[in-house]
Amino acid sequence: MNFPEDFIFGFGTSSYQIEGATEEDGREPSIWDTFCARPGTIQDGSSGRHACDHYHRYREDAALLQSLSADAYCFSIAWPRVMKGNRINPAGFDFYSRLVDELLSRGIRPFAKLYHWDLPESLQSQGGWVSRDTSLRFADYTDQVTRVLGDRVKDWISHNEPWCAAFLGMYLGLFAPGYGTLSETLSAAHHILLSHGLAADPVRSNVTGAAYGIGPNYIPVYPASDTEGDRSAATRFDGYFNRWFFDPVFGKGYPADMVEYYKKDMPDIRDGDMERIAVPLDFLGVNYYNALVVADDPGGPLPEARSVPMEGVEKTADREIYPRGLFDTLDTIHKTYKPKNIYITENGAAFDDSEPVDGVVDDRGRRAFLRDHLAVASEALATGIPVKGFFVWSLLDNFEWASGYTLRYGVVHVNFSDQTRTVKNSGYMLRDIFRSHRLETS
Numbered sequence: 001m002n003f004p005e006d007f008i009f010g011f012g013t014s015s016y017q018i019e020g021a022t023e024e025d026g027r028e029p030s031i032w033d034t035f036c037a038r039p040g041t042i043q044d045g046s047s048g049r050h051a052c053d054h055y056h057r058y059r060e061d062a063a064l065l066q067s068l069s070a071d072a073y074c075f076s077i078a079w080p081r082v083m084k085g086n087r088i089n090p091a092g093f094d095f096y097s098r099l100v101d102e103l104l105s106r107g108i109r110p111f112a113k114l115y116h117w118d119l120p121e122s123l124q125s126q127g128g129w130v131s132r133d134t135s136l137r138f139a140d141y142t143d144q145v146t147r148v149l150g151d152r153v154k155d156w157i158s159h160n161e162p163w164c165a166a167f168l169g170m171y172l173g174l175f176a177p178g179y180g181t182l183s184e185t186l187s188a189a190h191h192i193l194l195s196h197g198l199a200a201d202p203v204r205s206n207v208t209g210a211a212y213g214i215g216p217n218y219i220p221v222y223p224a225s226d227t228e229g230d231r232s233a234a235t236r237f238d239g240y241f242n243r244w245f246f247d248p249v250f251g252k253g254y255p256a257d258m259v260e261y262y263k264k265d266m267p268d269i270r271d272g273d274m275e276r277i278a279v280p281l282d283f284l285g286v287n288y289y290n291a292l293v294v295a296d297d298p299g300g301p302l303p304e305a306r307s308v309p310m311e312g313v314e315k316t317a318d319r320e321i322y323p324r325g326l327f328d329t330l331d332t333i334h335k336t337y338k339p340k341n342i343y344i345t346e347n348g349a350a351f352d353d354s355e356p357v358d359g360v361v362d363d364r365g366r367r368a369f370l371r372d373h374l375a376v377a378s379e380a381l382a383t384g385i386p387v388k389g390f391f392v393w394s395l396l397d398n399f400e401w402a403s404g405y406t407l408r409y410g411v412v413h414v415n416f417s418d419q420t421r422t423v424k425n426s427g428y429m430l431r432d433i434f435r436s437h438r439l440e441t442s
């Protein structure tokens, strides 16, 4: 067997990418609704307004998960659906309550993410994550959510990919809210991390048997050459992307080299913040998609490390394929931070799939991609790294943020005009692996 009996296999999604129904049952606008409405932000001019209509089709989607032999499902809760300012929106909660019941009735373990980027617009207009108050509001929101769902959901993830929420959303401006200086970005990143620390208490007091974690993304970074310049560029990129988030979460504080690099843009860190952020975790979730080779780029965009193409690797529709990077990710994290348990909370690929023909989508590229990454996960496990589960991104083709519907990451094809779902061959392959806990050899 490649994976032990109790290894958890599942799929990941996020609220704004699949739910649609953005104006139903009292949902308030999120920063993604506002961002998508701004011309030029989304490649195909689309939005998550309808997405996969999962809000109405969640039963069908839960049935799909079961048919694919998923042990677990990692979804996110839309803050603007369940809260109206400081008050709760019962209709919004009702949706997640029904979803959770549906999952449990099918034997699927729910992993709930509290934040996958859809901040209520009403909070953005008060400064969003740049405002320290948003961290406190996040803890209140978590308190409400865990009061309602904590009897049935035991596994909680505070944040998905804080780097993206802060840097892609602000400094780089490619995701919502789409603006922010470096100092605002670092302050948002600090408040996101702080909110992760603050939300641990409500999770633990409202949920008996809670498991609490966070889901950052990780990119292993390799220098383009052995020169001093390229080696320090790789260290800098690693500091900017990985260590800035992982170090504080695991009690090491912000990395000194990067503190020195950011200097005047450093956020306001108050007494006790770093201890809060380093709250004990039951597990670490890590999202892995690709690695990067970087060269020194003095005076270039932050962090003055330019990525150069990897040699001899194939590509998905949007990234280089490097399964070995997953091993390096797990190995580095294991050695540096020693989390008790690790879940790979996202791994998957977009390919230019053909449309279904007689109900078949033969997505060979995605099959090979997933098989190779699963093989690396099992190898990591065999070397003693405590990998406890693997969530494939994603169950469904969905709204892929700034790329709109131009990138398909699902193992289930979605026809966005009539919402038909068609399981791709990669989905059938995973079903067999999830059932047998063995990797296909053919």
Ligand code: FCB
Pocket: 014, 017, 160, 161, 164, 217, 287, 346, 393, 400, 401, 409
């Ligand atoms: C990750 C995001 C997820 C999806 C995948 C492709 O960075 O967490 O929502 O966009 O990439």
